Amino acid sequence: DHVTLSFPKMLDEIIEGLEKDQKELPSKYFYDQRGSQLFEEITELEEYYPTRTEMRIMQDNMPYIIRTVGSDIILAELGSGSSKKTRLLLDHFPSITSYIPIEISEQYLAKVVQKLNQEYPDLQIEPLCTDYSMPFQLPAIAQPYSKIVFFYPGSTIGNFQPSQAKAFLNNLSTQLDPGDGMLVGVDLKKNISVLETAYNDRQGVTASFNKNILRHINRKLDANFNLNNFRHEAFYNRDEGRIEMHLVSRTDQTVTIEKEVFHFKQGESIHTENSYKYSLADFETLVSEWFSVEKVWTDSDHYFSLQYLQKI
Numbered sequence: 001d002h003v004t005l006s007f008p009k010m011l012d013e014i015i016e017g018l019e020k021d022q023k024e025l026p027s028k029y030f031y032d033q034r035g036s037q038l039f040e041e042i043t044e045l046e047e048y049y050p051t052r053t054e055m056r057i058m059q060d061n062m063p064y065i066i067r068t069v070g071s072d073i074i075l076a077e078l079g080s081g082s083s084k085k086t087r088l089l090l091d092h093f094p095s096i097t098s099y100i101p102i103e104i105s106e107q108y109l110a111k112v113v114q115k116l117n118q119e120y121p122d123l124q125i126e127p128l129c130t131d132y133s134m135p136f137q138l139p140a141i142a143q144p145y146s147k148i149v150f151f152y153p154g155s156t157i158g159n160f161q162p163s164q165a166k167a168f169l170n171n172l173s174t175q176l177d178p179g180d181g182m183l184v185g186v187d188l189k190k191n192i193s194v195l196e197t198a199y200n201d202r203q204g205v206t207a208s209f210n211k212n213i214l215r216h217i218n219r220k221l222d223a224n225f226n227l228n229n230f231r232h233e234a235f236y237n238r239d240e241g242r243i244e245m246h247l248v249s250r251t252d253q254t255v256t257i258e259k260e261v262f263h264f265k266q267g268e269s270i271h272t273e274n275s276y277k278y279s280l281a282d283f284e285t286l287v288s289e290w291f292s293v294e295k296v297w298t299d300s301d302h303y304f305s306l307q308y309l310q311k312i
């Protein structure tokens with residue numbers, strides 16, 4: 001974990017979050033190997049509509065998507081995880097010059113790249129283990145290519161607050177020339193009960209995923225969170241247009257992280273994740289300083305969208 005989850009930075013970010021009045025933790029720290037696996041389980045849940053809806057949109061529009069994205073491209077995937085959606089593209093895309101999976105969870109990335117190398121022996125894969133919420137540099141590609149396309153599926157862009165999303169888009173766009181692009185999945189505003197059900201599954205996989213952030217901190221840092229002393233909470237915040245996930249303290253308790261002591265009152269929460277839901281118009285406004293929205297594909301329920309943006 002030398003690149004991003006380096007000890008001092010992780011510690012600083014965690015202490016900073018827990019010192020706030022509303023305690024918070026950066027959601028990227030869900031994703032160690034176990035967290036990535038739990039997220040994979042979430043994507044297969046009946047209640048969690050985004051993954052299968054996005055996959056369906058991709059399958060239903062594949063020739064059109066491929067025509068829009070173009071050929072001889074460098075495909076750089078942000079938060080590549082299991083690369084399952086990329087496989088869909090790779091299987092229909094004869095001419096991806098290089099694939100750059102960008103992923104914070106180092107061991108998970110190594111495992112997935114090893115598998116991809118076996119499955120796609122002709123594909124040039126240049127993995128990049130980094131925290132892409134910070135400025136980063138794409139590796140240099142030796143072969144000729146027509147353009148760079150970032151692939152950012154899953155509505156993971158919804159984890160950023162709008163101001164953070166703009167800073168992120170600004171960073172990304174420094175790596176792009178006009179005509180380069182981004183294929184991005186964006187979850188849409190919808191019936192609140194559909195949203196809340198998706199983040200409160202009956203099997204409690206989302207609860208385990210949420211609590212894994214504490215386990216990850218215990219493992220990486222000298223910390224003593226007791227996972228049983230927190231309960232999962234997820235709800236739609238209508239004013240902010242986002243699902244919020246929290247871990248609520250079941251009792252008054254203290255937790256020590258590298259000699260720093262934190263107090264939790266019974267009922268006090270740690271805010272662990274935002275998942276913004278957009279209208280098509282709001283998303284277009286969000287990106288408009290850097291990108292034009294070239295194409296939008298959605299499902300028949302208008303639950304989710306896949307969008308092709310072009311750098312302007």
Ligand code: AVJ
Pocket residue numbers: 042050154155156157158159199206273274275
């Ligand atoms: C992968 C970040 C898009 O916000 O829906 C799933 C993560 N959190 N269940 C999301 C998540 C709780 C997911 N993203």
